[in-house]
Amino acid sequence: MSIDLQKEPDYEKIIDALIDKTKEGKLQWQETADERTFLAAVRGERTFQISQDWEDALERFQLVIRDADGRAFVDKLFYIARPVSAAANKARNLYELVRRISLNLDEKVDETVQLLNGL
Amino acid sequence: MNGDPQSLSYTAQWIGLVATGLGLAVGIGSLVAAWVAASRAKGAREAAQSARQAAIRLGRIAQLGDLIADMQELQTMLAGADLHAIAGKANLLRGRIVRLKSEAYTELMFEERGNLDLARDHLELIVKTATGKARQEHKIGEIQRAYGAANEALNKVAALHAPKAQGV
Numbered sequence: 001m002s003i004d005l006q007k008e009p010d011y012e013k014i015i016d017a018l019i020d021k022t023k024e025g026k027l028q029w030q031e032t033a034d035e036r037t038f039l040a041a042v043r044g045e046r047t048f049q050i051s052q053d054w055e056d057a058l059e060r061f062q063l064v065i066r067d068a069d070g071r072a073f074v075d076k077l078f079y080i081a082r083p084v085s086a087a088a089n090k091a092r093n094l095y096e097l098v099r100r101i102s103l104n105l106d107e108k109v110d111e112t113v114q115l116l117n118g119l
Numbered sequence: 120m121n122g123d124p125q126s127l128s129y130t131a132q133w134i135g136l137v138a139t140g141l142g143l144a145v146g147i148g149s150l151v152a153a154w155v156a157a158s159r160a161k162g163a164r165e166a167a168q169s170a171r172q173a174a175i176r177l178g179r180i181a182q183l184g185d186l187i188a189d190m191q192e193l194q195t196m197l198a199g200a201d202l203h204a205i206a207g208k209a210n211l212l213r214g215r216i217v218r219l220k221s222e223a224y225t226e227l228m229f230e231e232r233g234n235l236d237l238a239r240d241h242l243e244l245i246v247k248t249a250t251g252k253a254r255q256e257h258k259i260g261e262i263q264r265a266y267g268a269a270n271e272a273l274n275k276v277a278a279l280h281a282p283k284a285q286g287v
Contacts, residue, residue, distance in 0.1 A: 032241060033248040033258075033265030039240050044220070044232020047240050068224075068232070070217050070239050 011063065011076055015090040018048060022097050029102045038098045044068060052095050055079075061091035176280070179223050183277040186215060190270050197266060200259050206249035213242040216273075231279050234272040241269035 021027045027040045027048070037051040049064040058079050065074035078088035100106065193208045216239045220232060227235070245265050248258055 030237065030241075030268050031264060032268070033244040033261045034251075035261055037244060039237065039244070041233040041236040041240070043229040044227065044236055047236045049240065049244075066236070066240065068236075069221065070213075070236070070243070 009074075011074070011078075012087045012090055014065070014074070015063065015087065015094050018050075019090065019094050019097060022094070022101065029098045031102055038095075038102050040098075050091070050095050050098055052092075052099075059092075061088065061095050063091060063094075176226065179219075179226065180277065180280060182219055182223075183273065183280065186212065186219070187270070187273055187277060189215075190266070190273060194266060194270075197259060197263055200255065202249045202255065202258065205262065206246045209242045209245040209249065213239050213246070216242070227276075228279065231276045234275045234279075238269040238272040238276075241265045241272070245269070 018027065022029065027042070029038045029040045032039050032049075034051065036053060037049055039047060039049050041047045045068050047066045047070075049062070049066075051062040051064075053060050053062065058081055060080065061078045063074060063076050063078070064072050066072050078085070078091040080088050080092060189208075189212055193205065193212065196205050196208055216235055220227070220235045220239075224232070245262050248261055248265070251258070253261075
């Protein structure tokens with residue numbers, strides 16, 4: 001397999017796969033000690049962390065992938081700047097999806113609506 | 120004793136036949152004895168191998184029990200809110216989980232390995248949070264939650280491994 005070292009590894013492909021598997025319910029994301037970081041493990045071979053943060057006025061997303069020994073072989077920051085890169089946009093979609101599932105956001109929104117309706 | 124050569128020849132033939140039969144019986148008997156001895160040795164080797172594997176599995180259970188006990192020490196530290204000590208302890212526990220997983224890799228199922236990874240990464244994020252910039256009271260709450268997740272993952276590994284150690 002020849003590798004084009006002028007280009008970055010194809011992170012979009014990984015993020016697309018993470019989005020698909022998250023939507024299929026095959027990745028069990030967990031909250032962590034950092035409220036903006038979520039964690040999932042796959043078969044004791046890989047763990048995935050997706051985080052959201054701000055640097056000055058720029059929103060950024062961090063994807064960390066660790067191997068079976070816990071070594072981070074992907075630790076990539078995606079910045080939301082203009083123009084927005086496709087990978088950064090996808091990283092944001094993944095983060096929002098993971099956060100929505102991990103925090104049971106839909107259930108909490110319904111509960112909040114019920115709470116407000118009861119006032 | 121008569122000197123009939125015909126009669127002597129029959130006697131010699133009979134003696135030869137009986138001797139051959141006896142030799143054959145002794146040979147078969149030896150083969151059976153050797154097979155029985157080999158089977159017993161194989162059985163003993165298999166029993167010794169099973170006993171060694173059971174001892175290793177019980178050893179893993181003991182290691183997991185020690186880790187879970189040390190996690191309780193971390194919980195005590197959380198009550199004391201000493202973030203420096205919490206970071207040190209979480210880092211130590213993380214290292215022990217990495218070693219345990221590496222030593223026991225072939226004995227673990229996918230689910231057990233995955234839970235060890237979750238515990239390891241939760242502990243790493245506890246270290247990062249404990250040494251990060253957020254306000255102390257905010258950090259303790261976040262770390263408590265991550266501690267719960269790491270502890271649950273380790274307990275899952277222990278629960279999955281225990282039946283295997285008992286040979287179930």
